Amino acid sequence: MDLISFVTIGETYPAAKLVMGILMLLFFSFVLYYTRQAKRGKELYVRPIAGLSAMNEAVGRATEMGRPVLYVPGIADMDDIQTIASVVILSEVAKLAASYDTRTIVPTGKPIIFPVAExxxxxxxxxxGRPEAFNKDDVRFLSDDQFAFTAGVTGIMLREKPATNIYMGAFWAESLILAETGFLAGAIQIAGTANVSQLPFFVAACDYTLIGEELYAASAYLSREPQLLGSLKGSDTAKLLWGALILIGVILANIPALDDKLESAFGFHFADLFIFPK
Amino acid sequence: MRRTVPLVITFIAGVAMIVSFFVNDGTVLSVASSKVKEWGIIIAGFAVVLGTGNIVRVTLHKAKRGEDRPFKIVLLVCLFATMFLGLFFGIDKEIRSTWMNFGMFEREYNPFYWIYFNIQLPLGATMFSLLVFYITSAAYRAFRVRSIEAGILLTTAVIVMLGQIPISSAIGADKVMAWIMVVPNVAAKRAIFMGAAMGIASMSLKIILGIERSYLGGDS
Structure with a gap:
């Protein structure tokens, strides 16, 4: 099947790029609209997320026990959006821990994350308000080798006995080794990743797990800043639109006569609009 | 100023990256975007020095206080020995001149690679193999039937496991397993992927527009 395409400024592009561009602009408009609404003081409801609501309790537990909080920002590099989201959450968690006078240990697996986390x-x-309480030995670079990093983090769990382990970011095979060691060490554990293959491990071994998009919503949820909450509302609205497009696609795929009518009227099938060149 | 400059750079780089996706390969913007990605690799190279410095500082600090001193000494010796061998013998996989071969390196490996293949790789494989024990203990807890959801999970897992064994076709478990993997499993995965993709787009937009700026540090 030939891809449908359009020509502009002398170049030929697949139509899917145009459709994607339009959808992206729509998405950006939703986010900007709700951010503006939030800035003007409109109340926005965000559904409770158990893992994030438990963050306060988890840090509080570490304070009561006089033990540190361990925050693992994943093993991906800084160019992975999950790591960026994780650093944003780290900021909130460290602020919370600092206000309770509790240490936050941050082992990093990539050299470029180390100065950012520090x-x-x-x-x-x-x-x-506690700059003097920051201990620069608590933010450490361990190794950029996957299992050397894992060995280092599990060593910290067993030696320093953190009361709370927080895993946020991109994880692969090391996820279960970390989470099970933390469980055996008796820590309360909160995990969050968008790596679908690792979610079952975190769900099985951690007390709370943020699934996929919840990781990206965490900073807005924890900081409660109106602008960030507005962007959440915007992406939820866009999701409704995507859902509607999927529904149209399902209907057309199951009623070929209707799809054919559309094809004869416009010259292409609905699904062709979303096919990218290989 | 401390925050404005990074925000301006983020905005320009972010918009350029988005636009580069929509233009064809070979145009100025797409070439520029691949160059910027190369810069990232170079910056990461310099960050290795920072990371190594941190390892040495933290380890020395702990060794001085007497915390796990033998382990800290092993770490530092290994770190500097590997670094020295890498600097002295280079990074070619096989050593160039025979006098460098002390008879202990199989296939005339550079000692730097000998360390990698004979120490680091087996240690990594050992850590990885621990996973099987952790899977067993985690699966035991996950499959304890304490609620309806856990019961459904256990039933599904048993069917999928039965579908993997040789007699699965005789008892019809292979077909049920295939349906579970292709229909509900893929549907749930796609829902998570879509949600995550929206989250990524939203997060990226917030960073590009400077709405999300906590990664730059506080206002203090």
Missing amino acids: ETVRNAFADA
């Missing part, structure tokens, strides 16, 4: 935790302690 700066984030340092600033979080300063924001919480």
Whole structure:
């Protein structure tokens, strides 16, 4: 089947790129619209997310027990959006821990994340009004080898006995080794990843798990900043639109006569609009 | 200024990356975007020095205090020995001149690679193999039937496991397993993928527009 395409400024592009561009602009408009609404003071409802609601309790538990909080930002590099989301959550968690006078240990698996995490935790302690409580030995680079990093983190769990383990970001085969060691060490554990293949491991071994998009919603949820909440509302609205498009696709796929009518009227099938060149 | 400059750079780079997706390969923008990605690799190279410095500082600090001193010494010796061998013998897989072969390296491996193949890889494989025990203990807890959901999970898991064994076709478990894997499993996975994709797009937009700026640190 030939891909339907369009020509502009002398170049030929697949139509799917145009459709994607339009959908992206729509999505951006939703986000910007709701962000503006939130700025003007409109109340926005965000459904409770158990894993994030438990964050306060988990850090509080570490404080009561006089033990540190362990925050693992995943093993992907800084160019992975999950790591960026994780650093944003780290800022909130470290601020919370600093306000309770609790240590936050952050082992990093990529050298470029190390200075970012160090700066984030340092600033979080300063924001919480306790810059002197920041211990630069608590943010550590361990190794960029997957299992050397895992061995290092499990060693910290067993030696320093953190009361709370938080795993946020991109994880692969090491997810269950980390989560089970944390479970055996008796820590309360909160995990969050968008790596679908690792979710079952976290669900089985952790007390709370943020699934997929909840990881990206965490910073808005924890900070409660109206602008960030507005962007959440915007992406939820876009999701409704995507759902409607999927429903149309399902209907047309199951009623070929209707799809053929559309094809004879416009010259292409509905599904052709979303096919990318290989 | 401390925050404005990074925000401006983020905005320009973010918009350029988005636009580069919509233009054809070979155009100035697509070439520029691949160049920017190369810069990231170079910056990461410099960050290795920072990371190594941190390892040495933290380890020395702990060794001085007497915390796990023998392990800290092993770490530092291994770190510097590997670094020295890498600097001295280079990064070619096989050593170039025979005098460098002390008779202990199979296939005339560079000692740097000898360490990699004979120490680091087996240690990594050992850590990975621990996974099988952890899967068993985690599966035991997950499959304990304490609710209707856990019961459904257990039933589904048993069917999928039965579908993998040789007699599965005789008892019809292979067909049920195939249906479970292709229909409900893929549907749930796609829902998570779509949600995550929306989350990524939303997060990226927030960062590009400077709405999300906590990764730059606080206002203090």
